[in-house]
Amino acid sequence: MNATWMLNLYPTDWRRRYEPEFRALLEEQPVSLLDGLDIAFGAIDAHLRPQQPRLSPAGVGGPPPSVRPSADPVGEARRRVRWLKLLYGHLALYTVVMLTLLVINLLTTPERPWFLFPLWGWGIPLVLHAGLTFRWRGLFGAHLATYLVLNAGLIAINVIYGDGYPWSLWPLWSLGILLVAHGLIAFGITSLFGAHLIATVLASLELLVVAALNPDEALELVWVVSTLFTFVVAHALLRANRIGLYRTHVVVFVLVNAQLFLQNMTTDRDVLWFQYPLVGWSFLLAAHSLVHFRIVTLQETSWEQAMLTQLAERRAQDLVDDPEAQVRRRRTRLRIGLVAHALFVASGAVDLTIINLLSSPDVVWATWPIGVWAVILATHAGFVLIQPRLWGAHLVGGIAAALGLIAIDVVTGDPAWANWPIGALVLTLLIHAPFAFNLHRAIKAWEEKQISRMTG
Amino acid sequence: VDDEERTLDLGRFAEPALLILISLADSPKHGYAMMDDIRRVCGVKVGPGTLYGALARLEQRGLIEPVETDDERRRPYRLTAAGSAALREQLTSLENLATAGLERLRLA
Numbered sequence: 001m002n003a004t005w006m007l008n009l010y011p012t013d014w015r016r017r018y019e020p021e022f023r024a025l026l027e028e029q030p031v032s033l034l035d036g037l038d039i040a041f042g043a044i045d046a047h048l049r050p051q052q053p054r055l056s057p058a059g060v061g062g063p064p065p066s067v068r069p070s071a072d073p074v075g076e077a078r079r080r081v082r083w084l085k086l087l088y089g090h091l092a093l094y095t096v097v098m099l100t101l102l103v104i105n106l107l108t109t110p111e112r113p114w115f116l117f118p119l120w121g122w123g124i125p126l127v128l129h130a131g132l133t134f135r136w137r138g139l140f141g142a143h144l145a146t147y148l149v150l151n152a153g154l155i156a157i158n159v160i161y162g163d164g165y166p167w168s169l170w171p172l173w174s175l176g177i178l179l180v181a182h183g184l185i186a187f188g189i190t191s192l193f194g195a196h197l198i199a200t201v202l203a204s205l206e207l208l209v210v211a212a213l214n215p216d217e218a219l220e221l222v223w224v225v226s227t228l229f230t231f232v233v234a235h236a237l238l239r240a241n242r243i244g245l246y247r248t249h250v251v252v253f254v255l256v257n258a259q260l261f262l263q264n265m266t267t268d269r270d271v272l273w274f275q276y277p278l279v280g281w282s283f284l285l286a287a288h289s290l291v292h293f294r295i296v297t298l299q300e301t302s303w304e305q306a307m308l309t310q311l312a313e314r315r316a317q318d319l320v321d322d323p324e325a326q327v328r329r330r331r332t333r334l335r336i337g338l339v340a341h342a343l344f345v346a347s348g349a350v351d352l353t354i355i356n357l358l359s360s361p362d363v364v365w366a367t368w369p370i371g372v373w374a375v376i377l378a379t380h381a382g383f384v385l386i387q388p389r390l391w392g393a394h395l396v397g398g399i400a401a402a403l404g405l406i407a408i409d410v411v412t413g414d415p416a417w418a419n420w421p422i423g424a425l426v427l428t429l430l431i432h433a434p435f436a437f438n439l440h441r442a443i444k445a446w447e448e449k450q451i452s453r454m455t456g
Numbered sequence: 457v458d459d460e461e462r463t464l465d466l467g468r469f470a471e472p473a474l475l476i477l478i479s480l481a482d483s484p485k486h487g488y489a490m491m492d493d494i495r496r497v498c499g500v501k502v503g504p505g506t507l508y509g510a511l512a513r514l515e516q517r518g519l520i521e522p523v524e525t526d527d528e529r530r531r532p533y534r535l536t537a538a539g540s541a542a543l544r545e546q547l548t549s550l551e552n553l554a555t556a557g558l559e560r561l562r563l564a
Contacts, residue, residue: 003504018508024529025504027489035503042505051512244467 003031008139011044012188013050047192048238077454081447087133089435094126096431097424120153140186147179177202193239200228223263230255246292252291253285345377371407375400391436398425472502472510473536477519477535477543484523484534487511 003026003072007019031039098119105115127149150174158168181199184190190198204225211218234252237243243251257278264274349370356366379397386392402422409418435443466473479485479493487507495501502510513532514520519539523532535543 014512018512019485020528021531022504022508025491025507028488029491031504035505038503039505042503042509043503045509046512051516 002026003036003039006036006043009040010046011050011192012138014046073455074451077451078447080454081450083133084450085443085447087129090126090129093428093431094122097122097427100427119281120149120156123340124149124153137186140182143179143182147175173206174203177206193235196235197232200232203228219267220263223259223267226259230259230301239392244287249285249288253281257281334384338381341377341380345373348373371404375404388436391432394429396431401425466510466513469506469510469513472506472544473514473519474543475500475502476510476514477539477546480520480533480535480539481543484532486530486532488530490533526534 006026007015007023010019026039072411098115101115101118105113124146127145129140129146132139134141134426136142151168154168154171158166162168177199181195184198185192186194207225208220211221230252233255234248237248237251257274260274260277264272267370349366352366356364375397378400379393382396383389383393386395391454402418402425404420405421409416475494475498476490478498479490485493487504490511491502491507511520514538515522515533517538518536519542521535521536523534525531
């Protein structure tokens with residue numbers, strides 16, 4: 001897997017110091033799932049116990065990586081332009097589809113502006129995409145933009161269609177807590193712990209308001225607040241690093257389960273439920289104990305070692321082979337993947353059909369997962385068999401989806417509603433086509449121009 | 457507490473830190489080279505997160521230091537004088553331990 005995105009988990013100071021070399025390390029070797037876990041733990045550790053390097057070699061401690069000239073400026077610019085291209089393509093598609101919907105809306109039901117719903121619904125992933133591309137303060141810009149657009153829409157719906165109850169305030173507050181915590185960390189105002197504490201206080205205030213509005217539920221909410229603060233205590237213990245991860249785990253285990261027990265006893269004594277989380281968590285704690293006391297060690301297994309060696313060898317082979325052989329090998333690998341996928345889907349379809357027939361022969365439900373899966377398989381096949389690959393995936397996947405929609409339409413006997421999604425599909429294909437073929441060279445030229453502008 | 461003092465309060469990073477010191481004992485190496493060297497020489501795979509967790513601690517305690525370089529994607533590290541001393545001390549104590557163990561085996 002490509003694990004370079006996991007760099008985002010590390011604190012800014014750490015990244016300023018180690019990002020280039022750590023990125024190189026991740027790019028130089030295949031990263032297994034265990035490695036992924038290891039990186040995640042490393043990131044948590046870097047947040048909880050930051051190490052300030054005493055010695056500062058030349059070039060270290062300069063501006064953050066995004067501004068510092070990278071070792072490979074052309075490669076870096078190429079990556080950025082690829083991101084920009086994707087975003088502008090997304091924006092163009094959004095604009096064309098929305099204009100089409102606006103026209104349809106005005107022609108059919110001008111008194112009801114329903115096109116605002118897709119405008120908003122698609123607008124949320126669009127601003128998220130823009131935020132991820134421009135990376136203002138890491139991921140904070142994306143978070144802020146998504147929060148604003150999401151809540152603006154919810155408030156508008158609340159005002160226009162609501163019965164006076166301001167329900168949109170709740171997501172505004174709840175999601176705002178996460179945003180505030182994120183902002184505190186992104187701007188370096190507080191530590192991770194400080195942000196956690198402030199978020200917990202804000203959440204408790206919200207729950208207090210809920211309790212005031214629903215006095216019957218007040219007791220339950222007190223327990224929730226107390227659980228939230230237990231996690232703050234655990235965080236403080238870990239941060240001080242006085243008792244280590246394992247003993248912190250034990251303390252949290254005892255505190256939370258004692259609390260659940262008390263909650264069970266004080267609220268609904270007739271139904272005992274506290275034992276369920278207790279038993280489930282006990283297994284986790286037992287596993288942690290095994291690792292902590294080194295009864296089980298998390299060493300790599302031999303098959304993983306064998307696979308790593310094999311991958312390294314294949315990589316070395318790729319480097320010596322001529323490019324044509326590489327292309328051939330890639331094509332073969334892609335086709336093998338497709339055949340495996342097809343066999344998998346076929347066996348899954350048979351299984352689902354048998355289960356359907358045995359369990360509920362009157363209700364045919366297996367067609368749904370099989371149909372969805374078939375569309376995914378068709379998209380995969382288009383990608384592998386037709387060039388340019390993305391266009392092929394779009395075309396074949398689109399045809400399969402259209403056939404599925406027509407089938408649903410025919411079976412349910414609904415009067416041709418499938419025309420609408422199929423129309424939209426054809427439209428997106430029409431928009432995609434010039435990008436996939438004619439405009440390709442023009443875009444390439446634009447890319448090169450941008451790259452040379454960025455690198456001087 | 458005794459144990460923690462001897463291993464410089466490195467917690468779960470004590471073992472990878474020792475492996476890094478051993479890896480740097482003969483020549484400076486960058487991150488990937490260290491990982492590869494540890495895998496070949498010690499037969500242990502250190503994950504990327506663990507490697508850099510241990511590396512940051514060693515650097516902070518002044519046992520290793522980065523070598524000046526233009527290619528910051530392949531920044532090598534080397535042992536400091538304090539690092540050499542700490543490694544020698546740890547390996548000697550391990551050697552004593554091994555000798556004592558083997559002695560007892562022979563007696564048994």
